[in-house]
Amino acid sequence: MSQEPILSATDLVTRIREGQWTATESTPRHLAIIAQRNSSLNAFVEVWRDEALERAAQLDRKRASGATLGSLFGVPIGIKSNLCVTGHVCSCSSKMLANYRPTYSATVCQRLLDADAILLGRTNMDEYAMGSGTEYSIYGPTRNPHQEVGPNAVSGGYSPGGSSGGSAAAVAGGMVPIALGSDTGGSIRQPAAFCGVYGLKPTYGRVSRFGLVAYASSLDQIGPIATTPDDLELLFQVIEGPDRHDATSLSRETVQQVETKLRHKSVEQLRVGIIREHAEQDLAPTVRRALEETQAYLKSAGATLVEVSLPRQAHAIATYYLIASCEAASNLSRYDGMHFGHRANVPEQNATLEQVIAASRGEGFGAEVKRRIMLGTYALSHGYAEQYYQQATRMRQAIRLDFATAFANVDVLLGPTTPGPAFPIGAHRQDPIAMYLTDQFTVSANLAGLPAISVPIELGKLQSNESRLPVAVQFHAPPCGESRLFSVAKALHERNQTAKLGAVA
Amino acid sequence: MSDTTPSALSVQTIIGLEVHVQLATQSKLFCGCSTRYGQPPNTQTCPICQGLPGTLPVINQHAIELAIDVGLALDMELVSGCRWDRKHYFYPDLPKGYQTSQYDLPITRNGRLEFRDPANAATLLSVRINRAHLEEDAGKSLHGEGVDGGTWIDLNRTGTPLLEIVTEPDLRSAQDGKAFLQQLRTILLYIGVSDCNMQEGSMRIDANVNLRIDDGAQSIATPIVEIKNLNSFRNVERAIEFERDRQWQHWQATGEKLGQRPKQTRGWDADREVTTVQREKEEAADYRYFPCPDLPPVVLSAEQIAARRAKLPRLPQQWKADLISVWKLSDYDASVIVEQGRDVAEYFETVAQVSQDGKRSANWLTQEIMRLLNEQQRPISEFPISAQQMGELVAAVATNELDHARAREIFSLWLEQSLTLAEAKQRLGIAAISSDEVEQLVAEIVAQHQAAIDDYRQGKKQALGPLIAQAKKLNPNVSPAKFREALLRAVDGQ
Numbered sequence A: 001m002s003q004e005p006i007l008s009a010t011d012l013v014t015r016i017r018e019g020q021w022t023a024t025e026s027t028p029r030h031l032a033i034i035a036q037r038n039s040s041l042n043a044f045v046e047v048w049r050d051e052a053l054e055r056a057a058q059l060d061r062k063r064a065s066g067a068t069l070g071s072l073f074g075v076p077i078g079i080k081s082n083l084c085v086t087g088h089v090c091s092c093s094s095k096m097l098a099n100y101r102p103t104y105s106a107t108v109c110q111r112l113l114d115a116d117a118i119l120l121g122r123t124n125m126d127e128y129a130m131g132s133g134t135e136y137s138i139y140g141p142t143r144n145p146h147q148e149v150g151p152n153a154v155s156g157g158y159s160p161g162g163s164s165g166g167s168a169a170a171v172a173g174g175m176v177p178i179a180l181g182s183d184t185g186g187s188i189r190q191p192a193a194f195c196g197v198y199g200l201k202p203t204y205g206r207v208s209r210f211g212l213v214a215y216a217s218s219l220d221q222i223g224p225i226a227t228t229p230d231d232l233e234l235l236f237q238v239i240e241g242p243d244r245h246d247a248t249s250l251s252r253e254t255v256q257q258v259e260t261k262l263r264h265k266s267v268e269q270l271r272v273g274i275i276r277e278h279a280e281q282d283l284a285p286t287v288r289r290a291l292e293e294t295q296a297y298l299k300s301a302g303a304t305l306v307e308v309s310l311p312r313q314a315h316a317i318a319t320y321y322l323i324a325s326c327e328a329a330s331n332l333s334r335y336d337g338m339h340f341g342h343r344a345n346v347p348e349q350n351a352t353l354e355q356v357i358a359a360s361r362g363e364g365f366g367a368e369v370k371r372r373i374m375l376g377t378y379a380l381s382h383g384y385a386e387q388y389y390q391q392a393t394r395m396r397q398a399i400r401l402d403f404a405t406a407f408a409n410v411d412v413l414l415g416p417t418t419p420g421p422a423f424p425i426g427a428h429r430q431d432p433i434a435m436y437l438t439d440q441f442t443v444s445a446n447l448a449g450l451p452a453i454s455v456p457i458e459l460g461k462l463q464s465n466e467s468r469l470p471v472a473v474q475f476h477a478p479p480c481g482e483s484r485l486f487s488v489a490k491a492l493h494e495r496n497q498t499a500k501l502g503a504v505a
Numbered sequence B: 001m002s003d004t005t006p007s008a009l010s011v012q013t014i015i016g017l018e019v020h021v022q023l024a025t026q027s028k029l030f031c032g033c034s035t036r037y038g039q040p041p042n043t044q045t046c047p048i049c050q051g052l053p054g055t056l057p058v059i060n061q062h063a064i065e066l067a068i069d070v071g072l073a074l075d076m077e078l079v080s081g082c083r084w085d086r087k088h089y090f091y092p093d094l095p096k097g098y099q100t101s102q103y104d105l106p107i108t109r110n111g112r113l114e115f116r117d118p119a120n121a122a123t124l125l126s127v128r129i130n131r132a133h134l135e136e137d138a139g140k141s142l143h144g145e146g147v148d149g150g151t152w153i154d155l156n157r158t159g160t161p162l163l164e165i166v167t168e169p170d171l172r173s174a175q176d177g178k179a180f181l182q183q184l185r186t187i188l189l190y191i192g193v194s195d196c197n198m199q200e201g202s203m204r205i206d207a208n209v210n211l212r213i214d215d216g217a218q219s220i221a222t223p224i225v226e227i228k229n230l231n232s233f234r235n236v237e238r239a240i241e242f243e244r245d246r247q248w249q250h251w252q253a254t255g256e257k258l259g260q261r262p263k264q265t266r267g268w269d270a271d272r273e274v275t276t277v278q279r280e281k282e283e284a285a286d287y288r289y290f291p292c293p294d295l296p297p298v299v300l301s302a303e304q305i306a307a308r309r310a311k312l313p314r315l316p317q318q319w320k321a322d323l324i325s326v327w328k329l330s331d332y333d334a335s336v337i338v339e340q341g342r343d344v345a346e347y348f349e350t351v352a353q354v355s356q357d358g359k360r361s362a363n364w365l366t367q368e369i370m371r372l373l374n375e376q377q378r379p380i381s382e383f384p385i386s387a388q389q390m391g392e393l394v395a396a397v398a399t400n401e402l403d404h405a406r407a408r409e410i411f412s413l414w415l416e417q418s419l420t421l422a423e424a425k426q427r428l429g430i431a432a433i434s435s436d437e438v439e440q441l442v443a444e445i446v447a448q449h450q451a452a453i454d455d456y457r458q459g460k461k462q463a464l465g466p467l468i469a470q471a472k473k474l475n476p477n478v479s480p481a482k483f484r485e486a487l488l489r490a491v492d493g494q
């Protein structure tokens, strides 16, 4: 078995269910790959080895007993460090929560367990999910499993993107077939693009946020990362669905009503909107090629391509950073060192309450988190809220409207996921704005609450000076249109397999 | 104050109240924890009300229903689509670093409440209610009780649903304020939305006070002061009176007007009977209100409102009108009963229904029962005689089956022992008496007291009184009225 290639989750479940493999056989394989690769990738920040092995044995006994088996039976999975699992540290890669152990589990983690998955450990991320490189972490940066060779190679390696860079690198590095990330402005899709894997940001409300440490509540969604669209869908099916613990989760009826309206369409029936404002941006050559090759493929498959406009796209980044920072400033108010999390070692007799709180927050939060808290606090303060927060809220409505207008005429929207491939680790350390701009194509889906997917694209023959790093395209669908995204991704996955064999020009 | 007021000046106290009422829900506003009072610290908490990272609030529908009830009772507009906002400040007893409240879209607004003018019972005063909004309570800081005199935090109260009822500045005296609060409390108790228990903090009051001074030529307002966290009606009254006098003296000394000084927050020191500065609004926190992204707006459907209206208990005004029209009570008696609360009014209604005698029922209730309950400081729910039994007793008096004295004997016995009316009568030797027995008794008395009868015949009408008492002594079961009738027949007929 050790000679076998790493399997997708879908194939792994089939093998174990059919008795060709056991969970006790397959789990150590993944642990071995982690042991081998994690010291260089730093994708996992904690591996729950003993617990995973014990659970694998338990699952094998369950199978032997003839019980009904869950849809992720025996599949090892990585969990982003901002999802709560009872008894395990949930640090958000922050000093603030370095030793914090929740007393309850996130709804998504419980659903994974109910589906008989094996939680293998937690993955690295940017502190409190604020960042696009998985560099702002108390555990140090995660490395992209993909390296440049030849003239483009850099010594420090490439960023896996962020903030779910640990999960994307773990999947791309073959440590786990699937992982969970969270996406507030592109934190699943951008690392998926950088690491050459699939990533989905679901419709706002389709996946419960209960147990996800909040960054920006009206934008946050948990979503899957996988090496195939089938796995992506499999994991999505397990985690989605209403939750009475999350008042913003969509009811089954609402989802069904909308899904019924969005009739299923095969690729040749699809009307694909090409987002003019995205295509007009300054894109890296390989990203532009990915976009062109995708268009050419869809056209050849019989789809209709239509140019569409999202006129307010230029304002998306500013709108996003205002709203996200305001919500973050509010959500992160609870870290005052009083009830949980880091508390500064200030002698209490000599300090006021304000001083203890300020010192705890000052020591516990990193620079990027502080930057966003300050921005959000300023934008919500008396006399400025109208100018900043309210204005951003109105722009968000306008952006939502732009999408609704576009979807009146097309079924999905196509554009790049990121302006370029992965950047070298540390490239944006001195320039947060440059880093924010790597999110320019992803934030709109969060502002509008839409589902969006990042699909890796295998390019045809590359010039010798062209980057070998993965590139991707992004599709947006109307609310609850995830199934459309899966079917486009499946078609492109097939095309990728052909491209790998050199059959695509 | 009057001695220092020049006659040309008219001075009015302008008062607006903010009343925080704890709603009578079983569980907290955003989680399933119990709201029971007086439990050991931190035993009624969960990850949600502890504010643990990743937790989310889910609204308690019962709190929404109770807020609707208050809106209906105070004649308010109910706001469908009302929102939740976060009010940010750092304090150890606020684990999330913000309080979830309602800022610019409260669940209900624009109402009014009428109450009797304490200076003139015949007049009704009316106060406009600006709004009533829902919010979660904070925890409790136990200062000086921690290790080395430090502070401990109890989160049992955190997340308890509160309704903050805010009046317009329509009140003009401390006494009006107190009367308004009493009427508000009566209404809230009648509709059952809160136990309004002030000792347990279920009703807490902030008072906004300033003066309007008019010298005939111009009207001047003094800076507004907010007195925080008053926990009894007496304290409200005293604090407003103190503040009125303090502001008058301050104005005389400084001439300071509204707008020349920021709004000041003061606390009431009940021991020293003074208000003291807590903070000036300048140094007050900027709460950075913003809509809570975790909670969708609350949609109130017409059906939901209609259903609550149909279930809304009778309001005190309606009870009073019913007592007057159905049971023919005086305005005074009806008010006394209604103001005692719904339990007492319901008790009365049962007694009256069983006895079919409203006036007698009211007399027993206000004179006997209320007196005992007041003496013992107990609620009517703990009174040993049920309304049904009481009704039977009053009925027996109303039909002359018992005289008042014998009824009181039964009443006293019932306070001690749980017996039926028949058992009590037997125990006390109360039996029906035949007209033959009455005639016999008359004959006996007439024979023994000829002198008194002669006096009567010579015009001394009151001479028969002692004879009735004498008969009662010979046979306690004899009805004084029936005996008197028979005696007169015997004496006048001779």
Ligand SMILES: [Zn+2]
Pocket: B028, B031, B032, B033, B044, B045, B046, B047, B048, B049, B050, B159
């Ligand atoms: Zn709770």
